[in-house]
Amino acid sequence: MTASREARAQPEIPRIVTSRVDIADAYRLEVYEQTGGYRALRKALGMRPSDVKEEVRAASLLGRGGAGFPAGVKWGFCPEGVWPRYLVVNGDESEPGTYKDRLLMERDPHQLIEGVLITAYATGCAQAFIYVRGEMALAQERVASALNEAYEAGYVGRNILGTDFSCDVVMHWGAGAYIVGEETALIESLEGNRGMPRLKPPFFPAANGLYGRPTIVNNVETLSNVPWIVLHGSESYAALGAAASKGTRMFAVSGHVVRPGVFEVEFGTTTFRDLIMGADFAQGLRPGRSLKAFIPGGASAPWFGPDHLDLPLEKSAVDQAGSMLGSGAVVVMDDTTDVVRACLRIVRFFARESCGKCTPCREGTAWLESILARIVEGHGRVADLDLLLDVADNISPGLTWPPKQTTICPLGPSAVQPVVSALRMFPDEFRRYLGRPAVLMPRRKQGAGFAKVAEVSHAD
Numbered sequence: 001m002t003a004s005r006e007a008r009a010q011p012e013i014p015r016i017v018t019s020r021v022d023i024a025d026a027y028r029l030e031v032y033e034q035t036g037g038y039r040a041l042r043k044a045l046g047m048r049p050s051d052v053k054e055e056v057r058a059a060s061l062l063g064r065g066g067a068g069f070p071a072g073v074k075w076g077f078c079p080e081g082v083w084p085r086y087l088v089v090n091g092d093e094s095e096p097g098t099y100k101d102r103l104l105m106e107r108d109p110h111q112l113i114e115g116v117l118i119t120a121y122a123t124g125c126a127q128a129f130i131y132v133r134g135e136m137a138l139a140q141e142r143v144a145s146a147l148n149e150a151y152e153a154g155y156v157g158r159n160i161l162g163t164d165f166s167c168d169v170v171m172h173w174g175a176g177a178y179i180v181g182e183e184t185a186l187i188e189s190l191e192g193n194r195g196m197p198r199l200k201p202p203f204f205p206a207a208n209g210l211y212g213r214p215t216i217v218n219n220v221e222t223l224s225n226v227p228w229i230v231l232h233g234s235e236s237y238a239a240l241g242a243a244a245s246k247g248t249r250m251f252a253v254s255g256h257v258v259r260p261g262v263f264e265v266e267f268g269t270t271t272f273r274d275l276i277m278g279a280d281f282a283q284g285l286r287p288g289r290s291l292k293a294f295i296p297g298g299a300s301a302p303w304f305g306p307d308h309l310d311l312p313l314e315k316s317a318v319d320q321a322g323s324m325l326g327s328g329a330v331v332v333m334d335d336t337t338d339v340v341r342a343c344l345r346i347v348r349f350f351a352r353e354s355c356g357k358c359t360p361c362r363e364g365t366a367w368l369e370s371i372l373a374r375i376v377e378g379h380g381r382v383a384d385l386d387l388l389l390d391v392a393d394n395i396s397p398g399l400t401w402p403p404k405q406t407t408i409c410p411l412g413p414s415a416v417q418p419v420v421s422a423l424r425m426f427p428d429e430f431r432r433y434l435g436r437p438a439v440l441m442p443r444r445k446q447g448a449g450f451a452k453v454a455e456v457s458h459a460d
């Protein structure tokens with residue numbers, strides 16, 4: 001990926017999480033303090049923990065890791081009076097196209113640490129873990145040295161800033177597995193086990209998480225919002241954005257645009273057209289090219305076409321249109337894209353990253369990859385398109401959105417999305433690979449997603 005490392009925001013809105021990313025050495029404590037750093041922690045420690053929690057709940061801060069669950073609500077899930085409890089920061093960020101958390105950890109690690117400390121104070125945690133993706137060497141280095149500085153300055157550790165609040169923060173790094181981003185797999189990995197998702201229920205680790213204790217897991221960007229919310233108040237935060245998507249949000253744009261990069265935009269009011277075409281953002285397609293399709297929320301999301309450009313970057317609007325904002329990764333494909341190869345590329349990722357715990361995902365993703373590979377290699381059979389749908393339907397019955405799952409975690413159904421999207425939007429491109437018209441008749445009872453695929457198909 002040739003993404004620019006710069007982050008930009010709309011000039012008319014405050015930068016909530018990216019205010020320091022362009023400041024030289026902002027990762028150092030001295031610069032962080034000079035730019036208002038750790039003021040929010042001082043303020044929070046002068047408040048009651050329950051009031052800090054209420055402030056974040058009132059801000060309606062939605063989780064930025066993918067599912068968009070409200071952080072303040074999640075913090076309330078820990079059972080009363082059960083200690084110790086843990087806070088875990090998910091910095092595994094491995095979804096193809098997603099690279100916003102890396103920017104925050106590399107450029108502004110103290111902002112994250114301050115968010116962690118305020119959250120730990122609000123939720124009664126005396127121990128927090130920051131789990132950083134294995135390949136992000138610079139992020140690991142910056143977070144580790146920021147933690148050392150913060151310990152030395154009395155922001156982390158015993159009796160923080162002279163109060164009776166104590167909290168240790170430990171950095172841990174992964175070993176290169178995408179699945180460890182799934183929160184229960186991440187907890188397994190932290191415990192020293194192989195990173196495989198746990199059976200659900202429980203659906204949240206709040207009651208039973210790390211070492212069997214109540215555990216809150218939040219994304220890097222989610223917690224990086226917390227200092228601003230505490231400092232400026234939930235009302236100022238909620239004044240930005242749309243009714244159900246407050247504040248700002250980071251989006252990583254990649255693919256065939258003039259200026260790929262990470263952008264902080266007002267959540268819910270900015271549109272995909274603004275983000276992809278706007279002069280302040282990705283500046284449109286490469287010269288002379290037109291938009292073929294884009295993925296609105298990371299490799300796990302169903303694809304959109306040019307007709308979706310005017311949708312707002314708003315959770316419920318995108319959900320209703322049949323996809324998701326997910327991890328905030330917008331991948332743009334222009335008219336030069338071979339969608340069958342693009343589909344294979346994404347499915348291959350999921351097949352390689354399947355942890356293998358459930359049969360539909362372990363076997364199904366491998367079969368999807370094999371069938372697509374033989375199509376791309378010119379050995380495809382007419383029945384292969386039907387077979388692709390059948391395998392996909394075994395992983396995610398009905399091929400609906402949101403996906404149903406036969407698996408422990410959503411990775412299996414994620415592999416189905418590019419297949420259904422590409423077949424629904426570009427059936428002729430698959431047929432061209434096969435050299436003759438294809439039969440795309442589903443074999444099973446049709447769900448909503450299946451019906452859409454069948455609509456565009458023709459029996460020969």
Ligand SMILES: Cc1cc2nc3c(=O)[nH]c(=O)nc-3n(C[C@H](O)[C@H](O)[C@H](O)COP(=O)(O)O)c2cc1C
Nearest residue numbers: 063064065066090092093094181182183218219222
């Ligand atoms: C396969 C898979 C990979 C995931 N990867 C990440 C990730 O890299 N970072 C992340 O924050 N959440 C990831 N998630 C979501 C987490 O399970 C969890 O919902 C999130 O960390 C909660 O934080 P939030 O509420 O602040 O969004 C992933 C989920 C799945 C199923």
Ligand code: SF4
Nearest residue numbers: 355357358361407409
């Ligand atoms: S769906 Fe795939 S990645 Fe998730 S637990 Fe099952 S086998 Fe592992």
